[in-house]
Amino acid sequence: MSKYKLSHLDQLENEAIFVMREVVAQFERPALLFSGGKDSIVMVRLAQKAFWPAKIPFPLVHIDTGHNFEETLEYRDKLVQELGVDLIVGSVQESIDQGKAVEEKGPNASRNVLQTITLLDTIEKYKFDALFGGGRRDEEKARAKERFFSHRDEFGQWDPKNQRPELWNLFNGRKHIGEHFRIFPLSNWTEMDVWQYIAREKIPIPSIYYAHEREVFMRDGVYLAYSPYITLRDNEKIERKVVRFRTIGDMTCTGAVLSNASKIEDIILEVAAARETERGSRADDKRSDAAMEDRKKEGYF
Amino acid sequence: MDNIEIMEKEFSSQEYLDMDLLRFTTAGSVDDGKSTLIGRLLHDTKSIFEDQLEAVEDASRKMGDHHVNLALLTDGLRAEREQGITIDVAYRYFATPKRKFIIADTPGHIQYTRNMVTGASTANLAIVLIDARNGVVEQTCRHSFIASLLQIKHLVLCINKMDLVDYDEEVYNRIKADFEDFSSKLEIQDIRYIPISALKGDNVVDKSENMPWYNGPTLLFTLENVHISSDYNFVDPRFPVQKVIRPQSDEYHDFRGYAGKIEGGIFKPGDEVLALPSGFTTRVRSIETMNGPLDEAFPPQNIVMTLEDEIDISRGDMIVKPNNQPNIGQDIELMICWLNEKPLLLGGKYAIRHTTKDARCIIKEVLYKVNINNLHKIEDDLSIGLNEIGRIRIRTTQPFFYDSYKKNRGTGSIILIDEATNETVGAGMII
Known part of the structure; x- marks a missing residue:
């Protein structure tokens, strides 16, 4: 019977494809949240596979903090053009200009939390009823409690104590008007699975995942990229280092790691040897023990 | 071999790509030490990261625990940490060179049985924990029954906290006999018994030196080697149509394919098939994926099937074979x-x-x-x-x-x- 056996990556791929097709069948206006990070890149590949030979039947949505790595934007624009799908950009700067969001103050100011406001606004504006996210349960302990189909009320809130049971592969996407769902096809993937899949499928990734020289500075034990959006504290100084990024998010809170990894195989070895989670270098998660749960309840990714 | 070489062998070779997947649930009463067991499996297979461990150490101190409370690794929600209980199914992941594992950690409280059913619905194997001091209790029976009802094929009964009963073989034998008595009513063929101490690590990953009388495998060895490839039905062909794919592009102008998951049996191009509810028969023209056509499709593959004749088929219909109908x-x-x-x-x-x-x-x-x-x-x-x-x-x-x-x-x-x-x-x- 070994002929009829799927490897664990194939099983994960099949599970994600099933979920994506189910969403397109059950919802009217789905969209895929695209950050330019490795997880959303894998999601795009899975979406291609799920609907092939048809085009991906939903737009990509980028919630843009305005603090982007340039390489991410280049990658995004090229990808969208190749796929022939629509790109919708929700701008945090616009939310600030409209007075819906207020910029944080001080040297630790980040637009991470503000993204939630822009995200919920964008959902409302385009009347999206299902948003694919690249969240994985291995990332963070609050995410470990996520469903594939995760219900959000009319305020975009998540109620972790009152989630719908999810059995077999019978997904219940029924909702009332104004509510929506967040969909997590990569729920069962680990960071290692994502990298192995990128390697197996030979998917191109933004260059900042590979080692490169960059101006960085140390804050709370984490190297951050120096950029015009940063206010340095007195004791902080800019250094040039060879680094790469393990995750891609807002420039102001995404930590770099010292690395010489120049190809995907190097990255895989690095991930295998890592003694810290990828979110260990995310300043946004260090705010409190339940930072992720609190943000998610309000409607965060 | 140094560490890097070992890792290269584990992660960069074909071995990682060929690894298979085992999904299991863990169930037990409130204080059977279930979260401790999972913490132990993650810890001893080096699946816990330093920052996670630090966070758990921090949280343990805040809660006034004297030792690192590994339960905090899985009890992720604020309310769970405050109350010291598990409320919702938590999913955890770890891998050994042989297999990747998905744990559905389900709460043992009576009011949360629904979570156990949820976790069990996709599992290949269930671990049921028994506190060696208490033996087989109501919840043991309940969890085992749910595992049986949900048709989980393999049950591993972990008799935990053996350290608190002086690693006594008699205790183990009595509990095993009690459970064997009860389990005759279950439909599970494969039941295994392992005496462990999740807290101390006996027989979880490493063989215990405290129980020389036990000759069986450790829990991890069992999880790595239990045979699961026959858990799917390869006999009765069932293909529920999930979505009709019509590209309407120049290149695929006339393409009409049926997307879905093979729920049973094997489909090959040329096979005669029957569409339900219409009752029309036709043949499979091709089985398509973005990576190229397949010679055959089997569960749990998700594919696109094209047929020789254009017949009316939509979501909710099922493609089967004329000589084997549901x-x-x-x-x-x-x-x-x-x-x-x-x-x-x-x-x-x-x-x-x-x-x-x-x-x-x-x-x-x-x-x-x-x-x-x-x-x-x-x-x-x-x-x-x-x-x-x-x-x-x-x-x-x-x-x-x-x-x-x-x-x-x-x-x-x-x-x-x-x-x-x-x-x-x-x-x-x-x-």
Whole structure:
């Protein structure tokens, strides 16, 4: 019977494809949240596979903090053009200009939390009823409690104590008007699975995942990229280092790691040897023990 | 070999790509040490990262624990940490060079049985924990029964906290005998017993030196080697259509494919197939994926199937083979596990979901309720409330194409949805 056996990556791929097709069948206006990070890149590949030979039947949505790595934007624009799908950009700067969001103050100011406001606004504006996210349960302990189909009320809130049971592969996407769902096809993937899949499928990734020289500075034990959006504290100084990024998010809170990894195989070895989670270098998660749960309840990714 | 070489062997070679996947659930009473066991498995297979461990150490100190409370690794929600209990199913991941594992960690509280059913619905194997000091208790029976009802093929009974009974073989033998007595009522063929101490690590990953009388494998060895490839049904071909793919592009102008998951059997190009409910027969033209056409498709593959003739097929229909058809009907008997505070309403109408089909149904009859502690039938109280299990008969608005749950988990399971609240209120297994 070994002929009829799927490897664990194939099983994960099949599970994600099933979920994506189910969403397109059950919802009217789905969209895929695209950050330019490795997880959303894998999601795009899975979406291609799920609907092939048809085009991906939903737009990509980028919630843009305005603090982007340039390489991410280049990658995004090229990808969208190749796929022939629509790109919708929700701008945090616009939310600030409209007075819906207020910029944080001080040297630790980040637009991470503000993204939630822009995200919920964008959902409302385009009347999206299902948003694919690249969240994985291995990332963070609050995410470990996520469903594939995760219900959000009319305020975009998540109620972790009152989630719908999810059995077999019978997904219940029924909702009332104004509510929506967040969909997590990569729920069962680990960071290692994502990298192995990128390697197996030979998917191109933004260059900042590979080692490169960059101006960085140390804050709370984490190297951050120096950029015009940063206010340095007195004791902080800019250094040039060879680094790469393990995750891609807002420039102001995404930590770099010292690395010489120049190809995907190097990255895989690095991930295998890592003694810290990828979110260990995310300043946004260090705010409190339940930072992720609190943000998610309000409607965060 | 130094560390890097070992890692290269583990992660960069074909071995990682060929690894298979085992999904298991863990169940136990509140204080059986379930979260400690998971923490131990993650810790001893080096699946915990330093920052996670630091966070847990921090949290343990705040809670006044003297040792690192590994339970905090899985109890992720604020309310869980505050109350020191597990509320919701938590999923955890670890890998050894042999397998990747997905753990559905389900709470042991009586009021959270619905989580156990949820976790069990996709599992290949269930671990049930027993506190060696207490032996087989009601919850042991309940969890084992649920595992059996959900057709989990392998059950591992971990007799935990052996360190607290001086690693006494007698204790182990008595508990094993007690459970063997009970388990004759279950439908699980493969039951294994392992004496462990999750806290101290005995027989979890490493063989215990404290129990020389136990000659069996450790828990991790068992998880790595249990044979699961025959857990799918490869005999009865079932392909519920999930979505029709019509590219309407120049290149694929006439392409019309049926996307979905193979729920049973094997399909090959050229096979004669029958579409339900229309009853038309045709042949499989091709089985397509973005990576190229396949010679055959088997469960749980998700594919696109094209057919020789254009016949009317849409989502909710099923493609099968003329000589092997599922049951077709509107009157269905099933075991239902109730998941909602509002009890099952006899005569009530619910939305029902089966494979890719949505319909409505009416609850025609409650035949009996099961006492899940001793598996006795209860016939004088037919109300089915939260966390209760019973046998019912329903009538659906349209014909369903189904198999018994025993024959096929995919075509034998349903969920009931409350049409007012949209909540998933019942999980059903067709008899």
